[in-house]
Amino acid sequence: MKRDRPKYRQIIDAAVIAIAENGYHQAQVSKIAKQAGVADGTIYLYFKNKEDILVSVFREKMAIFAENLDTILKQEDKASERLYRMIENHFRVLHEDRHLAIVTQLELRQSGKALRLKINEVLKEYLNLLDTILSEGVESGELDPSIDIRLARQMVFGTIDETITSWVMNGQKYDLLQLAPKVHKLIIKALKA
Amino acid sequence: MKRDRPKYRQIIDAAVIAIAENGYHQAQVSKIAKQAGVADGTIYLYFKNKEDILVSVFREKMAIFAENLDTILKQEDKASERLYRMIENHFRVLHEDRHLAIVTQLELRQSGKALRLKINEVLKEYLNLLDTILSEGVESGELDPSIDIRLARQMVFGTIDETITSWVMNGQKYDLLQLAPKVHKLIIKALKA
Amino acid sequence: MKRDRPKYRQIIDAAVIAIAENGYHQAQVSKIAKQAGVADGTIYLYFKNKEDILVSVFREKMAIFAENLDTILKQEDKASERLYRMIENHFRVLHEDRHLAIVTQLELRQSGKALRLKINEVLKEYLNLLDTILSEGVESGELDPSIDIRLARQMVFGTIDETITSWVMNGQKYDLLQLAPKVHKLIIKALKA
Amino acid sequence: MKRDRPKYRQIIDAAVIAIAENGYHQAQVSKIAKQAGVADGTIYLYFKNKEDILVSVFREKMAIFAENLDTILKQEDKASERLYRMIENHFRVLHEDRHLAIVTQLELRQSGKALRLKINEVLKEYLNLLDTILSEGVESGELDPSIDIRLARQMVFGTIDETITSWVMNGQKYDLLQLAPKVHKLIIKALKA
DNA sequence: TATGAATGAGCGTTCATTCAT
DNA sequence: CATGAATGAACGCTCATTCAT
Numbered sequence: 001m002k003r004d005r006p007k008y009r010q011i012i013d014a015a016v017i018a019i020a021e022n023g024y025h026q027a028q029v030s031k032i033a034k035q036a037g038v039a040d041g042t043i044y045l046y047f048k049n050k051e052d053i054l055v056s057v058f059r060e061k062m063a064i065f066a067e068n069l070d071t072i073l074k075q076e077d078k079a080s081e082r083l084y085r086m087i088e089n090h091f092r093v094l095h096e097d098r099h100l101a102i103v104t105q106l107e108l109r110q111s112g113k114a115l116r117l118k119i120n121e122v123l124k125e126y127l128n129l130l131d132t133i134l135s136e137g138v139e140s141g142e143l144d145p146s147i148d149i150r151l152a153r154q155m156v157f158g159t160i161d162e163t164i165t166s167w168v169m170n171g172q173k174y175d176l177l178q179l180a181p182k183v184h185k186l187i188i189k190a191l192k193a
Numbered sequence: 194m195k196r197d198r199p200k201y202r203q204i205i206d207a208a209v210i211a212i213a214e215n216g217y218h219q220a221q222v223s224k225i226a227k228q229a230g231v232a233d234g235t236i237y238l239y240f241k242n243k244e245d246i247l248v249s250v251f252r253e254k255m256a257i258f259a260e261n262l263d264t265i266l267k268q269e270d271k272a273s274e275r276l277y278r279m280i281e282n283h284f285r286v287l288h289e290d291r292h293l294a295i296v297t298q299l300e301l302r303q304s305g306k307a308l309r310l311k312i313n314e315v316l317k318e319y320l321n322l323l324d325t326i327l328s329e330g331v332e333s334g335e336l337d338p339s340i341d342i343r344l345a346r347q348m349v350f351g352t353i354d355e356t357i358t359s360w361v362m363n364g365q366k367y368d369l370l371q372l373a374p375k376v377h378k379l380i381i382k383a384l385k386a
Numbered sequence: 387m388k389r390d391r392p393k394y395r396q397i398i399d400a401a402v403i404a405i406a407e408n409g410y411h412q413a414q415v416s417k418i419a420k421q422a423g424v425a426d427g428t429i430y431l432y433f434k435n436k437e438d439i440l441v442s443v444f445r446e447k448m449a450i451f452a453e454n455l456d457t458i459l460k461q462e463d464k465a466s467e468r469l470y471r472m473i474e475n476h477f478r479v480l481h482e483d484r485h486l487a488i489v490t491q492l493e494l495r496q497s498g499k500a501l502r503l504k505i506n507e508v509l510k511e512y513l514n515l516l517d518t519i520l521s522e523g524v525e526s527g528e529l530d531p532s533i534d535i536r537l538a539r540q541m542v543f544g545t546i547d548e549t550i551t552s553w554v555m556n557g558q559k560y561d562l563l564q565l566a567p568k569v570h571k572l573i574i575k576a577l578k579a
Numbered sequence: 580m581k582r583d584r585p586k587y588r589q590i591i592d593a594a595v596i597a598i599a600e601n602g603y604h605q606a607q608v609s610k611i612a613k614q615a616g617v618a619d620g621t622i623y624l625y626f627k628n629k630e631d632i633l634v635s636v637f638r639e640k641m642a643i644f645a646e647n648l649d650t651i652l653k654q655e656d657k658a659s660e661r662l663y664r665m666i667e668n669h670f671r672v673l674h675e676d677r678h679l680a681i682v683t684q685l686e687l688r689q690s691g692k693a694l695r696l697k698i699n700e701v702l703k704e705y706l707n708l709l710d711t712i713l714s715e716g717v718e719s720g721e722l723d724p725s726i727d728i729r730l731a732r733q734m735v736f737g738t739i740d741e742t743i744t745s746w747v748m749n750g751q752k753y754d755l756l757q758l759a760p761k762v763h764k765l766i767i768k769a770l771k772a
Numbered sequence: 773t774a775t776g777a778a779t780g781a782g783c784g785t786t787c788a789t790t791c792a793t
Numbered sequence: 794c795a796t797g798a799a800t801g802a803a804c805g806c807t808c809a810t811t812c813a814t
Binding site: 414426427435 | 782783784785787
């Protein structure tokens with residue numbers, strides 16, 4: 001399998017750096033290749049085309065969120081705690097990889113419609129896990145039964161996303177992780193029974 | 194003043210349509226010119242360059258939100274009502290101009306970093322009004338004094354934005370306006386004292 | 387109409403020279419543009435793509451053959467004389483434009499299948515005129531009624547084509563026009579009643 | 580000798596199939612290798628480069644024509660009969676190997692000038708045999724002494740070539756072999772004393 | 773002998789911007 | 794003011810060839 005060979009991840013990681021440092025439109029294939037330390041043509045042994053690199057970046061990195069979240073769901077069963085761990089996890093991953101944060105919050109959003117649709121498919125899995133947390137929270141009586149799940153999900157994700165984007169656009173100057181408890185408190189207040 | 198001459202708005206409106214119908218990357222200057230019924234070169238008598246058209250689109254259209262919001266602030270003084278009117282206004286404007294909704298929620302986000310920064314400056318005025326609503330709500334004792342204004346603003350804007358973007362991405366099929374009360378309820382629950 | 391503007395022919399003529407001098411695969415669009423004294427992009431104001439240039443070269447130049455042949459058909463009604471004039475015309479045009487001879491006999495045949503099909507359509511008109519000469523020659527009793535028109539046409543065209551190609555491949559060193567009477571004699575002997 | 584080892588012919592035959600089925604420009608070295616069941620690199624143990632494969636294809640296959648023709652020259656001494664056998668042989672070989680017909684009549688002609696010159700050298704041997712038939716036919720009084728041998732050869736080869744190319748371009752739908760007597764008759768009429 | 777992963781030079785095309793009319 | 798023909802820089806991708814194993 002191609003994605004198990006070392007150069008696959010090497011190129012993925014190079015793409016994140018190249019995009020974060022140059023911007024989406026200035027991250028030419030040749031720049032990614034140079035950053036990865038391979039020839040331009042080598043890229044095409046591992047990826048169908050440039051778009052495929054970008055979707056793969058998103059898929060591989062998103063897997064980190066989803067995996068962690070999966071573990072959290074198994075460890076916790078209180079909705080409030082689950083949400084806290086989710087927020088904290090989301091913030092932590094992007095806090096620890098600032099290049100990745102720039103890429104997911106700013107650069108990848110400049111992609112064309114086709115790529116956006118593929119990215120959304122990947123994102124959907126993550127949002128489904130969030131839906132699960134919310135539904136189960138309602139069922140257990142912990143969360144307000146009158147909430148609209150979709151709307152609640154949009155609020156949770158929208159708040160998280162906007163918070164991180166603001167942090168990135170302001171130069172990642174302050175400590176994103178410290179915001180987790182406050183964001184959590186706000187969200188729980190809105191959702192609790 | 195250039196922006197008072199009829200062709201200025203003609204080009205702005207043409208840009209919104211051209212971008213909504215063709216997508217950001219397929220909205221070439223020549224297409225905008227054709228849509229506006231002017232020659233390519235004429236564009237450059239009214240705008241410095243392509244980026245200038247797009248920033249102007251955002252500025253002119255954003256003015257609608259801000260104006261309305263200004264009026265609302267003068268008419269209402271309860272934070273809850275102000276927020277309701279703001280959400281309702283935001284939803285209504287984009288509900289009534291579907292081209293504009295596509296442009297602001299999807300297409301304009303594909304622009305490069307430079308343009309994004311300029312757009313954010315324009316957006317900042319709008320967010321400042323929101324900050325005002327929140328601060329005054331806290332001062333009057335209507336809103337929870339322990340909230341972080343910036344965070345609260347990010348939640349409010351993030352939730353609104355995510356809700357609208359979902360609506361656009363799902364083809365603007367359902368009635369966005371009907372969501373206003375629910376969104377408002379959720380937000381107020383999170384923010385009230 | 388694009389093809390009436392001077393740059394259209396300018397580019398066509400430049401393409402013939404660029405291809406003759408560099409070979410089909412080495413006649414890059416930028417070389418054709420430089421030879422024509424225009425910018426690369428200008429080419430695309432007159433032609434859809436590179437293939438379109440080449441088909442146009444063939445069409446425009448082939449028109450010379452067909453026009454002359456049309457005139458000949460009107461002036462002469464003896465098949466033998468018509469064939470002589472056709473051969474002489476074909477030889478003369480290529481003899482007088484050696485670049486064109488290289489392009490039609492050698493370079494343009496290196497094009498891909500798609501282009502070849504389009505070229506063949508253009509060629510078909512010319513071959514139809516030849517068919518007319520042969521059919522009318524048979525009807526008038528001047529040519530052998532037992533000949534297969536298609537086969538006869540293939541012989542006439544195959545002989546002419548092979549003769550010219552040999553001349554080109556040998557460096558256009560001898561006088562092609564002098565061969566016309568001999569070729570004509572050979573062909574008439576094969577076809578006469 | 581390399582060309583006696585089994586993989587040599589294996590690659591030659593694979594090249595004919597790959598070119599006939601994919602077209603000249605789509606017959607990449609890797610496709611030929613796959614068709615031959617060897618690794619890409621192995622090709623270069625038997626051939627200097629891609630051009631060398633193609634020249635070898637032509638040389639090896641042309642040898643069939645020449646060998647047969649050699650035998651014919653020994654068996655027959657009447658020019659008319661020799662020509663008939665030559666035409667019949669030429670038609671038969673290509674009729675029986677339709678892949679080869681496509682390759683020699685259409686695909687190989689798309690090659691660059693350099694390759695074409697090498698192919699012509701191989702072809703020259705075949706054409707020399709044809710010259711011999713014609714010269715001896717003139718000497719024996721069977722053929723018209725006034726003919727120009729080179730021209731006669733161009734007519735014979737041009738007619739055969741054009742006939743076969745037409746057949747291939749029309750999808751090899753009709754019976755090429757049946758045309759041999761008619762072609763022969765036409766040619767003999769042109770050449771006989 | 774045989775392999776196949778890696779290489780990197782090369783090119784058609786788009787489109788924002790200019791400027792002579 | 795308005796036009797639109799002309800410009801030319803910029804880039805993703807292919808594929809013949811090599812060479813370490």
